[in-house]
Amino acid sequence: MRIGMAEVKSLSPGKQIWIRLKANRAAVTSMGLIALLILMVLFAPWLSPFNGEDIDYEAIAAEPSLTSGHLFGTDSLGRDLFVRTMEGSRISLAIGLVATLVSLIIGINYGAIAGYFGGRVDAVMMRIVDILYAMPFMFFVILLMVFFGRNIFLIFFAIGAINWLDIARIVRGQTLAIKQQSYVEAARIYGASHWHIIQRHIVPNLLGIVVVYITLTIPQVILVESFLSFLGLGIQEPMTSLGALVSEGANEMESYSWTLIFPAVFLSIILFCFNFIGDGLRDALDPKQVK
Amino acid sequence: MLEYFFRRLLGAIPTIFIIILVSFFLIRLAPGGPFDFDKTLAPEIQANLDAKFHLDEPVYVQFGYYLKDILQGDFGPSFQYKNYTVTELIAQGFPVSVQLGLSAMALALLLGSAAGILAAYRQNSKFDYGVMTISMLGISVPNFVMAPILILIFAIVFSFLPAGGWNDGAFQNRILPIVTLALPQIAYIARISRGSMIEVLRSPFIRTAFSKGLPTFYILTRHALKPTLLPVISYMGPAIAGIITGSVVVEQIYGIPGLGRYFVQGALNRDYTLVMGVVVFYGVFIILLNLIVDLLYGWLDPQIRLQARKT
Amino acid sequence: MCEGLGLNDLMPCGKQATMTFTKSALIERLDNETKNMSPLTKQILQLISLCAYILLSSANSHAADVLAPTQVLHRGNGSEPQSLDPHKSEGVPSANIQKDLYEGLVCESPSGELVPGVASSWSVDEKNMRYLFTLRKNAKWSNGDPVTAEDFVYSWRRIVDPKTGSYYAQTLAPVLNAEDIIKGTKKVTSLGIRAIGKYQLEVRLKGPTPYFIGLLTHSSTYPVHKASVEKHGDRFARVGNLIGNGAFALKEWSIQSHILLERNPHYWDNKNTKLDKVYYYPIEDQSSELKRYRAGEIDIVEGIPISQMPWLRKNLKQELRLTPYLGIYYFGYNVTQPPFKDNKKLRQALSMVIDRKVLTEKILRTGELPAYSWVPPNVTNYQHVEYEWKAWPMSRRIKYAKELIKQAGYGKGKPLSVEIRYNTSENHKKIAIVVASMWKKHLGVKTKLHNEEWKVFLANRKTKKHTQVFRSGWIADYNDAFSFAELLHSNHGVNDSGYSNPEYDALLAQSAKEADVDKRRKLLQQAEKILLNDYPVIPIYYYMSKHLVKPYVGGYKDNAMDHHYSKHLYIKAH
16 A cells, blocks of 8 residues: 555565575674585585595694695694594584484474363373483483493484473473464364374474574583583594584694694584574564564 | 472382492392402402302392491492492582582572573673573583683683682682583573563563563562473473582582582492492482472462362 | 612611601700700700710701601592502502501612511422511500501402402402302412411412512502401591501591691601601692792692693703603503504514604603513513614604505595593693594594593493593503513403403413512513514503602602602702
8 A cells, every 4th residue: 555655564574584684793603604614514524635534744743834735734643624523524514403303303202292182181291201300311321322332323312302391391482372272272183183183283383483493402412512521421423523523623622733723713603503593593583682 | 388298208219229220230130240450459458358248149039138238328338439338428428529519500590590581681682692592502512621621711821819729718719610510500590581571571460560661670570580490490300400400510519528529439349339429419409409399380380270279 | 679779677668768856856865865964964965966066067067857747748649549459549649648558568768679668578389379478576566566467368358259349359369268268169268368466477379479578569469457447447547546557547538638647656666757747638630739839839740741841841940850660651552442453464573663752752741761572671571572673763653654554455446534542631632642643644544532431431441342442551560571571461451452362361370379589570571572573553652750849848758669658868958
């Protein structure tokens, strides 16, 4: 409707969220950085003449230098640090993603079922969540890693199993709210199955929350893995993760500071960026946060 | 209120039982027993030790023995430190860990909320971005990296503080461990209190107070503080769990005789009884603390208080 | 034998050549001797003595070490000892502390020579099977009780008694009937030890055992205080209960924090003990230990992270103590399972291709010596046998190995897939990585690295079901070739290779009965040769003990067994 001024266009919720997000400078910079980092991490090792396993006996614990080709220097076994940092970043990101997905799958399904069915089912399921909240999970993870060996799949599963409680609670809350909506009632009247309703109506509405959760959980997972590496319980050789690199570097920091600095910088950047993106997303999705 | 407290307490019992059950079976399932060392034991000696600790009986029978003992407060002898019982070890280690943990928590609460609140008040200023970035550092630099750096700076380059050891709790020995433990929590609390304060500052009743012309400091402390701190309080539960986890690393690096260290050593040495003791102990501790946090939250949040009064 | 060692009764255990005295000790002595004089005379005498002290100390400043006013030593000690009961503990950390709390029949000098301990002298009969020990009459427990021969009888019976559950009962295996008692087939009282009067001890052996005296420095042979054990049972080894006969007594034990020992004034040689207090700190994290050393909180470092070696060599060279240590680091083959069962050529090929020189010089950089034999050098009365291909250039070794591996059935078309198993440690990890890369480069072997935590690792090694190549190490319990040779006897409890060669076993049994030193050496060398040619293990390097010692710690001497008794140590004025 023309009022003699610019047309007032009504924007879709998705667009609104995007605009709000773009306004958050930190989040935008972080997204850019992460994209850059992922590209680098995936492709840069091919540019280097070295691989992360070969031992260069002549350059044991060598300082970074452009002439020798060891951009980040070498570690105390003469392995090129640049390639190892890239490989470590890959594994850390992978663990972050997969473990988060594991906890997502468990959490969403659990929360959705509890919220949807309500009543006794909900009460019992949430009771179990309460019990699990009180368990010192980290201890169980440590016990699992100590006893059953350092299998990468076990790491995915163990770390994933720590985090699903939060998302389950959130999803349950959301499900309860959505369940009351009229369109869901309508679907029930039309004879849609429970499963269909959960899949088609409830889950898509959770998208925003899930995305925020993913971006905020990935850094947590990466930190948990680095904690396990510090205790000697993380990724097995020859694979390496940023956590393992950082904890090795911390030990050698006085003699060979670059073995700590480079992996630590990458680790910090990844954690920083995901946190800023997650914060930005959360602010953008929350309609109350109008500046 | 009291009824709520007791109901929660009662509800905690099945939780504790499950913690005991799961840890017990987990640790039994693991390969490698507590008596495996470099030198093999003569089979007769091995048999004697097994009988003494009921290790030759079926697992559920062992569990029964264990439950009976626990209910009498006897966590058994440590398999690794043969002259000490688990109760003695926990009694030695727990006060140390608690002191460190509570001090770190207090420091984190103080600094974190102060930083967050001030940052929220000056939202989007350089101060705000500065505080948030520094607090991000606390989250992004793992404590096992922060600790050696702190030791290097404060104990070796500038010899202000000791590089490690507990020294029976001497003040200067506590500083670095407490700071290392507190740093990540300061960051989380700063973020939460900032976000919460921003919301509170927008709320109608605060805007009213400002428009009435009340002094800023008065508004911040009398009106805004309580609602701001509510989310911080509900974060206390996970915060405590985080500090307990962090203490494992901090105790290891600084050489502090606390429970976290016992746990890791116990797991590595298959010291069944010690690990069980620590896990059960921490479980109960976390439950009790969560209960206190819930009560605190309930007392602070007027909505819940009203609810309680109604029922 | 005492005469053989060139010692006499007057020399207390481990006396130093340098003159050392403290002001306080001097004044104490003065007080004693001037007790009956008039006060004035006393004061004049004290003044004169103090002047003399000052003159002497400045004159002999390089010959005599001036002691610091506080004699307190801080030692790093690796992991927390599980027990201070000599019959129930195992591992170096416990042994270190027990050397200060107790004393056995025989002791060691700072440089590692055997000297009298509780026993002031001993003799042996012509057949080398019956020892007679004469105990000194002034040896006392820390509560003043005298140490008698009966204490040793009681203690040795306790350690072999199956009810005690000791890991080190085998140490006393040479003693008559010991093994049967351990098995439970004979009574404890039949052990070949008896007290003749209060101060004479007779020990009868199963066979001539030339290293028997050296064995008596091992902590499992230390005496325990009978009345304490009977009163407190297993809890006797705690603060307040522990009564020992060593130079120090247990004052505090705060688990995972520190153990404090204080001077034991009843110790028979107390006047030569200079330290008043010793702190032991259980610090496993080696880089934390290093930091505390640099901050001046610890005086002796127990273990050094190898990655810091170059930095240490550059910056703390004077304080670094590197000594050959009687131990061997090796990879064992599980010869009871494929691919290594009955495949000597394969085992030989893999062993030859490892460039031990590069490993020790470029990776470890601590001065460890590459190992091409089973018994390390510097073992008394022994000259080890080495692989002949030690002297070949690497290229020749690689060529030969390539041939061997082809004959063994592997090669380009059929590459070998093998697993190296090791326990969690940065150093083990590094070595495994390097070995794997050498195998890959020269022989195309695909190696999987499998890291396990210590307990699991030990259990799996023992069962011999899952292991192929595993990392291992062996430190001598006593300074004799047999300590290494017996490890690969088919019945030995730690023979995780499963190596079994009746010819080898027979030679070992023969050497145990041989009294002549030369003949015995030849038998053991023969056995070593057989062992090496069977390739059940891959010797990698001989251990070096690595410590950092502050320049103001006196009396510390490097020795092959890495034994450092606190009673020899003191703090110089600094």
